[in-house]
Amino acid sequence: MNNNLKTFKNTFSSNSLIFSVKNWLYHITKILSDKKKIRTVVLILIFLYGISGCATIKPIHEPVEKKPLQDKTEDVGKNQDNINSRAIASLNLTTHGQMLLENGRIDESISIFERSISINPKNGKNYYYLAEAWYKKGNMRLSKEFNRLAGIYMDNNFFWINLVKKQKKKIAEKK
C-alpha cells in the first residue's frame, strides 16, 4: 500500500513531469528517425492545417453594407457574474420554500417562491413548486399557469421536464 502511494505521488511530482517531457522527446526523435512515420506525421499536420484554415476563411459574401434591423442576441450574457449571483440567491430561496412546502406550510412557501421569482424570473424551479403549492391548495387554474411557465424555463433539463410533464398530467386529471 505504502509503496503504491509513493509511486502515485511521484508520478505527479514536478520531477516526474520533467522526466516525462524527456520521455516524450525521446519518442519524438524515435518517430523522426523512421521515414514511414515521418510521412504519416506530415500528412496529419497538413490535415490539421487545412481544418484550422476552414475556420478563418472569409465567407464568400462580404457583410451587408447597410445593416438591416435585427435582434442582436450576442448582447446577452455580458454580465455573467451578476447573473450567477442572482441565480444562486434565488435558488437559495427556492430551497427554503421547498422545505416549507414539504412541511405543509404552503402559504409561507408561496411567498418565498414569489420573492425568489422577483430576484431571478428565469429560475424555473420556482414555477414548478408554485404549481405544486397551488395544486395542494386546490387552485388548478393557477397550478396550470405555473406548470406551463415551469415548462418554458426547464425545457432543456431532461430530469425536470419529466417532472413538469408528470405534474401537468396530475393537474389535468384533477381538473
Next chain:
Amino acid sequence: MKKKPQLRLAYKLGIKIFLLCIPVCFLSLLIYSIYLSNGIESRFSGRRWQIPSKVYSDTTVLYTGQHIPKGFFSEKLKNLNYHEVEDNRQFQKGQIRTSPEAVDIFLYDFNFSFKKRVGFPVRIRLYNNKIQSIVRMDKKIFMPVLELEPEEIMQFFGTKRERRQLVSINKIPKHVLFAILAAEDKSFYSHFGIDPLGIIRATFKNIAHGRLSQGGSTITQQLSKNYFLTHKRTISRKLKEILISLIIEFMYEKDEIFEIYLNEIYLGQKGSESINGILEASFFYFGKSVTSLLLPEAAAIAGLIKAPNYYSPYVNKKRCKKRRDMVIRAMSHNGWVSENLAKKAVNYPVKPAGCTVYERKAPYFIDYLSNQLHKFYSPKDLSSLGLTIYTTLDIQVQRAAQKALKKGLNRLEKENPLFLNNKYKDKLQGAIVVLSPKTGYILAMVGGKNYGTSQFNRITDAKRQPGSAFKPFVYLAGLNKLTPATLLSNRKKTIIVNGKAWSPENFSRKYSDKVTMRVALAKSLNLPTVDLAFKTGLEKIIEKINLFEFSTEFKSFPSLSLGAFEVIPLELARAYCVFAADGVLPYPMPFKNVLDENGKIIKRRYMDIKQVISSAKAFIISSMLKSVITDGTGSLLKKKGVVFPVAGKTGTSNNYKDAWFIGYTPDILALVWIGFDKAYPINATGGTAALPIWADLIKFIPQYISGTWFKIPSKVVKKNICNLSKQVAGKNCPDYFEEFFLDTNFPKKCTVHDKYK
C-alpha cells in the same frame, strides 16, 4: 315649657331627616359610582385605544454579487432607524458601523407572523458598488441572502392623529418604572387612588397663588383625567376625578392601572401627530425599544410627562437635562437607585436619536392602496384596529422614480419657458409606475408632479391617448398572418372612413416604398402600421386587444391602430407586462399581507396570473421592441448610458399632447407619461421627453438590472432572411440577416436568388 316638646320634635325630625339623608346620599353616591364604574369597565375592558394601521414597504433582499447604488446603505439604514456608532466595545441591536469597505449591522428583531427573526450582527463587505460577502458575525457563517425589515411608509390616523405602540408592564425595565414614579407619583403603590397629603400641599399652594395651577394628582387621577374628562379646571371636575380615581383603584390592580397609564400618556409631538405611550416615546426620542432604555434616558422621558414639548430634548437639551437630573435625584432620594449610579447618570449627556423628518413617502401609491383596502376595511377600521399592511412598494424604486420625474420635468420647463407662462393655466405634469412584470408587484407609483398641489393620480385615474405606444398590440394581432420580415407599404394614401377622407402621415413626413414590420415598429412609422391593420383586420385587432383587459371600449376605427383610444396608464403598463412575462397577464398588486394587531395574517394576496398570448409571440414582440432601442425611436437610451438590453416603445399622441415611454427588461417594467392635464401641447416626443426620465430612473436602481435577455421559447425559430426578397435565404442569397419567427409562420425559401435552380 310647652314649646320644648315641639322643639324636641323638630330636633328629632331633623335628626331623622339627617339620618335618612345619609343613606340616601350614600345610595345615590353608590348608584352614581356603579354608573361610573360601568362606564369605566366598558372603556377599560374593551378596545382601550384607537391604534392606527401601519403601512410598510416590502422587505429589501440583499445577496452577494448584487449591485448596490451609492449611498444605499446609509439612506436605507437611517430610514429603518439604525444608528451609527463608533466604539467597538458595545455593539447592540439597531446599531451600524461603517467603514469604506464594509458595513456592520446589528439587525433588529423582526416579527412578521411566520417570519420571526431575532436580531443578529452581520458584516456586509462591499467592492465596486457590489456586495462581496454577507457574513453573520456571531456564528461566523456566510449568508447567501439577507432580508432587511420593511420600512414604515405611513399610518392611517383617525381624527386624533395619535401615534402609539402598546407594551406590557412586565416588559418594561424596573428603572424606567421607578423613573416615572419618581417624577409623577412617589407613593403610587401605597395610596388608595388619591394622595391626601399631596392634595393638601397643592391646595395651600393654589391659595397662595390665588389660582388653580398645582396638580398634586396621583397617577390614577391623571389617568382618570386623561381618560374620561375634559381638561377644564373646575372644582366639580376635580371632585368627579377623585371619585373616578377611587373607583378605578377599587376595581383594578395597581399594575394594571400603571400599565394603562404608561400606554396612555402624551409624550410629545411629531409634526401633526402626537406621540403617546412609553414605547412610542422611547423610539421617538432615543431610537430604541423601552426594554433597552438606559437610566438617564428613562429619566429624561419620565421628566417629559409634565410638559412634553417644553422639556423635549429636541426643543431644548439644557432644559431637558435639568428636568432629567431632578428625576434622577428624586429616584436616588427614594432609594430606587444607588447614589453612585445616580451620579454617573447625571453626568451622562442628553443624546436624542434624531427624529426623522416626516415626509410623505409615496402619497399617490397610498391613495391607490387605501382605495383597494376600502373594499375590505372601512376608513374607521384602518384608523383604529392597529392593522399592519405589508405592501409591494420598494422605497428605493419609489425615490428613484420621484427623483427622475422631478429632474425631467424641471428640464422640460427650462427648455420651454412657455410652460411656466400664465397662458398655460396648468402645470406640466408627469407620472411613473414601476412594476415587476412577472409577479405584478407595484414597485413604485408617482401619480403627478406634486401631491401637495394636485392629488389626482394620473397613473390610476387619468385616461390619455397612448399614440404609438399602443402599436405593439396592433403588431401582435398581425403576427398570426404576418412576420417581422413581412414588407408593409410606406406610401401615402387616403382612406375613406365612414364617408370621410382620412390620410394618416408619418411623424417624420418621410416616406418610402416598403419597410419590414420590424423597421416599421422600431421607427414607429404610421403608414405601415395602418397597412398592417388593414391586412390583419380591425375586428381581429380588437379581439386581441380585449385579451389585455383594458377598461376602454375599443371601436373598429382605423385610427385605433395609431393609439387614438384613451387608456388608463396603469392598464397600459400592465398590458406591456404580458410581453415581459412570457405571455402572462399579471394582476397589479399593491399589497401582500394584512395582519391584525396580534400579528396574525388576516388577508393575503398572491401573484395572480393568466396566460393571454403564447410565450413565442411575447418573445417576438419583445425582440422587435428591442430594435426600437437599438435602431429606432428609442436610440437615445444608449446615449443616456443604458447599455444593457432593453425593450421599449415611445409614444406621442396627436399634437404632442402626451409623451410616453414604456421600457422593460425581464426583471422590471416602467412607464413614464408626460403631459398637461388640460392637454396643451408639450412640443416634445416620447423619445425626447419621457425616455430620458426612464433612463434616469433605471440608472438609480442598478439592483434591479441583471443585464440578461429573454429566453428564446421552443416555438420560436431563428432564420437567415434574404435582404432583397425578405424570404428565407438560400445558398445564393448575397445579403441576409437573422430574424425570429413563430415555428408555424415563417417565409418561404427565397424565390429571387434561387429561382433558376
